[in-house]
Amino acid sequence: MSVGDTEKTTAAPSERGRLDKRRAIVEAALRVFARVGYAQASLDMIAAEAGVAKPTIYNHLGSKENLFRHVMTETAARANGKTLEVLDSFPNEVDRLRPGLEEVAHKLVACYCDEQSQAVRRLLYAEAVRFPDLFDEVRASGPDQFIEALAGRLARLANAGHLRIEDPVRAANQFIALVYEELPTLSTFGSRPLDPKEADKVAVAGVDTFLRAFGE
Amino acid sequence: MSVGDTEKTTAAPSERGRLDKRRAIVEAALRVFARVGYAQASLDMIAAEAGVAKPTIYNHLGSKENLFRHVMTETAARANGKTLEVLDSFPNEVDRLRPGLEEVAHKLVACYCDEQSQAVRRLLYAEAVRFPDLFDEVRASGPDQFIEALAGRLARLANAGHLRIEDPVRAANQFIALVYEELPTLSTFGSRPLDPKEADKVAVAGVDTFLRAFGE
Amino acid sequence: MSVGDTEKTTAAPSERGRLDKRRAIVEAALRVFARVGYAQASLDMIAAEAGVAKPTIYNHLGSKENLFRHVMTETAARANGKTLEVLDSFPNEVDRLRPGLEEVAHKLVACYCDEQSQAVRRLLYAEAVRFPDLFDEVRASGPDQFIEALAGRLARLANAGHLRIEDPVRAANQFIALVYEELPTLSTFGSRPLDPKEADKVAVAGVDTFLRAFGE
Amino acid sequence: MSVGDTEKTTAAPSERGRLDKRRAIVEAALRVFARVGYAQASLDMIAAEAGVAKPTIYNHLGSKENLFRHVMTETAARANGKTLEVLDSFPNEVDRLRPGLEEVAHKLVACYCDEQSQAVRRLLYAEAVRFPDLFDEVRASGPDQFIEALAGRLARLANAGHLRIEDPVRAANQFIALVYEELPTLSTFGSRPLDPKEADKVAVAGVDTFLRAFGE
DNA sequence: GATGAATGAGTCTTCATTCAT
DNA sequence: GATGAATGAAGACTCATTCAT
Structure with a gap:
């Protein structure tokens, strides 16, 4: 096991969780946007689909527009x-x-x-x-x-x-x-x-x- | 009675005005939809651009969706x-x-x-x-x-x-x-x-x- | 009775109702603002106190800030x-x-x-x-x-x-x-x-x- | 070494840091409250101005209201x-x-x-x-x-x-x-x-x- | 003890749509 | 038939507050 691996594994829980959450948001957003389009996609839908609370999306991505751009x-x-x-x-x-x-x-x-x-x-x-x-x-x-x-x-x-x-x-x-x-x-x-x-x-x-x- | 009047009068002033109004609405709607897209186009904008009141659009076209379809x-x-x-x-x-x-x-x-x-x-x-x-x-x-x-x-x-x-x-x-x-x-x-x-x-x-x- | 009076009286119902509603909003707003302050006063409270729907406030006064200024x-x-x-x-x-x-x-x-x-x-x-x-x-x-x-x-x-x-x-x-x-x-x-x-x-x-x- | 010094030193650098932090919070809070008022002052602003994390404010002062009272x-x-x-x-x-x-x-x-x-x-x-x-x-x-x-x-x-x-x-x-x-x-x-x-x-x-x- | 992350509640605002005139 | 006024529903966004680290 390399040092790099060790770091990832040990320091992981929070960092890992954070990145996982961000990824979950982006992926959920893509699905929702693809399904209903930008204007019809509410952050409530995306939050629900990602399994996170609405503000969490704002913490990670800032705004609906920014989220869309990232996705x-x-x-x-x-x-x-x-x-x-x-x-x-x-x-x-x-x-x-x-x-x-x-x-x-x-x-x-x-x-x-x-x-x-x-x-x-x-x-x-x-x-x-x-x-x-x-x-x-x-x-x-x-x-x-x-x-x-x-x-x-x-x-x-x-x-x-x-x-x-x-x-x-x-x-x-x-x-x-x-x-x-x-x-x-x-x-x-x-x-x-x-x-x-x-x-x-x-x-x-x-x-x-x-x-x-x-x-x- | 002038020729211009005749035209209007036969088909009825109201009828002519009515059709004019409908056409004005549809044309205005196309411009607005083209400019800002379906979701962003509010009936207020369209009514303003067409120079009519909002309910008039409903009288003529029924609903935003229907209006879009017609346009x-x-x-x-x-x-x-x-x-x-x-x-x-x-x-x-x-x-x-x-x-x-x-x-x-x-x-x-x-x-x-x-x-x-x-x-x-x-x-x-x-x-x-x-x-x-x-x-x-x-x-x-x-x-x-x-x-x-x-x-x-x-x-x-x-x-x-x-x-x-x-x-x-x-x-x-x-x-x-x-x-x-x-x-x-x-x-x-x-x-x-x-x-x-x-x-x-x-x-x-x-x-x-x-x-x-x-x-x- | 003067012509002006006549006009007012006849054309009244709608106009009268509109002005009444505006006055009701402003008065209710003053009460609510006075009671809880600007920031704590929600438009929901004001609408309820005035007995109108929230959007009606926006139709008449435009925004919370504007409403406050008028009041x-x-x-x-x-x-x-x-x-x-x-x-x-x-x-x-x-x-x-x-x-x-x-x-x-x-x-x-x-x-x-x-x-x-x-x-x-x-x-x-x-x-x-x-x-x-x-x-x-x-x-x-x-x-x-x-x-x-x-x-x-x-x-x-x-x-x-x-x-x-x-x-x-x-x-x-x-x-x-x-x-x-x-x-x-x-x-x-x-x-x-x-x-x-x-x-x-x-x-x-x-x-x-x-x-x-x-x-x- | 004076008694005063002793007190400070013995009670530990952490104690000193703790009090410093508390003071920093209260002073920052006064500045922010003075600048934007109570309702507009968010704990994020205050935390940023004090250079501490938000929960630290809660650890020291308990709540926004309490913080305001202390200040x-x-x-x-x-x-x-x-x-x-x-x-x-x-x-x-x-x-x-x-x-x-x-x-x-x-x-x-x-x-x-x-x-x-x-x-x-x-x-x-x-x-x-x-x-x-x-x-x-x-x-x-x-x-x-x-x-x-x-x-x-x-x-x-x-x-x-x-x-x-x-x-x-x-x-x-x-x-x-x-x-x-x-x-x-x-x-x-x-x-x-x-x-x-x-x-x-x-x-x-x-x-x-x-x-x-x-x-x- | 200090922090990054997450959240539930609540706010302002907009809009499509419908009455009463 | 056309309109001004009114509304119910819904959405983006913010914030005080609390866990888990």
Whole structure:
């Protein structure tokens, strides 16, 4: 057992309890916000769902608005991280081009359809008027970076002569537009969960069209 | 008795005034909802913006929820109608294929960026949790029909041998996915108005990619 | 019966009811504020005491702070008016000097001990930290004017050779200081109502001392 | 090593720290109460100003109400003590009558205008409804005793034939009424600090009038 | 003994909705 | 039919107070 472990274990009870409580609050808040939206979510609901008293939320997070911001940025960071990891599967060898892109597309769709991911996206859209800066922040730290990374990968393939791409950033945007296709419209609000089967077929078709346009 | 009077008098002064009042309410409501969202829009604001008393809104529209539904469906119907008209520009002759599709793309982007259109879309997304049925209704009467119509046009071109398309509905979806590209993500909430210039370039690029994939 | 009267009488019911309700609120608020102080007075108490619903208070007066301001200024104006009227009894003839001053003193004490007058004064003192401007306003429109008027009367008597006064404003201040004597200290807070009998004796003694100092 | 030192040292640094902490709390509380009033003063503010944790206040003083009582009585005792000392300057010899009284008046005004003195007085007035007994207690142990003592001094002068006074207690009250004049009204709430210069002139004039009435 | 954390009660305020005019 | 006035319900937030450490 390391010293670090010891510290955590010994000094734990209060500290551990505090962090647990904070986490419980944030998680409960995400669930409630996702279920009924920002305006309809009362702190009473959240407190009940988290199993804490209302003032405890204020002690930890300060205000309803602040709570929302924390929930959004934390969850978005997690989701964005996962999405970025998808690029690890990006194909480097030409003979794996189509199956590699399909795998990427498949994983992207999976990330997109992930429950928490959908929830943040929906809430971000829904409250964009109230929290425009929050939207910008999440967008900058997530999708924008992803597009950049994806464009880089595509450019490398293009340079190697495996794809005919002039504008990699545009191509990257079109790639995800084709892969997600109508997911943005369908799922944004997540009233109904998406059918991953169907979404996968759409994604494969998107890759197909992408390769028809830029392949070889 | 003047002509102006005649108009008013026949349909009855009250009737005319009544309809005017109703229209004023609905228009004011759209502006207010678009500005601050459903939950934040108080009937006081709307009544003030419309220049009527609060109970008058109830007399005409019954309830806040009902008012919202009316505003959404009426505005959406108008916007969807305009979008559908765009297909009148769809190219029938093969030699106008690219410029024709570009014209369609251009007009679609214009429709998409129209202020009222953006407002309804944003509100529909934002309140999709609260009004899932409303979302479905508007979607069924708008985008779904548009995709069907567009698919039909594409199928005709494919049958004539001008495009290589197997699944016209999918192609239609991909066409608008490519044309709008990141518009859905960018504009959904309309915090910032879109730059039509930039959007147009994206749309032309979308048409290009579409034709690279399905052309000839 | 004049036209104005007619209008009032006919159009009355609603208007009458509205004003009645406003008056009821203000009066109830004065009672509650006087009883428990500004901070402890909840709008629930006031609403209950006035026999109206809480929002009605907001419709009429806007906010707790505003309500307090109105209650204070209105009540103070009434009280100040009565105090000013006391000077009508001020003696003009020299042979009524002492009894005249005693009458003035007597009436001043009565005004001072008036329940509402005490209530405003106490509240004004108690909340002077929170509402310094309110205190200044009431003071300027009341006591300051009264001192000026009293100084004028004294100056006239001095000019006529009936009093030996160099600085009439100072003498005026000293007159009321002697008449009220420890009333300010005793009553400010009105925990116990003052004994008018006792206060009257003090006032007469004050007049006596005043005449010993400035008389003849 | 002195006995005093021994006591402190033996009783332990903790004891010393404890008393320091208590004193820090009471002083901080006075500042906060003076600044924002009883109801607005939160224990959080006081704890922060004292540099201690909130429960520590409860350990030492029990409750907010109790804390207020302690602060008031302790501070009032100090202020009252100083005021009582003023009488040491009271003139015994007839040839120092006027300058002696003026000196007393001057010192009284100084005591009255002392920052802490004003703060207690203001708070006592402001919270007289909530703490009537506290007001009585302070009054009995302060002003009442002072008046008694002053009356005694005046009686002695009267008996010696230097002043024509029938009712010494009344005269004492009138003396301070004339000396303070409108100080009670002006300063009670201490929004603005009093101008000692001006107050001094008023006091001298008060002594003058007092002597005009009772002198010789 | 001192503290960080948690809480139950209570406050002001807003809003959708309904009468009486 | 249109309106001014009134209301019941509900929500965000604060605070004095108490445990467990």
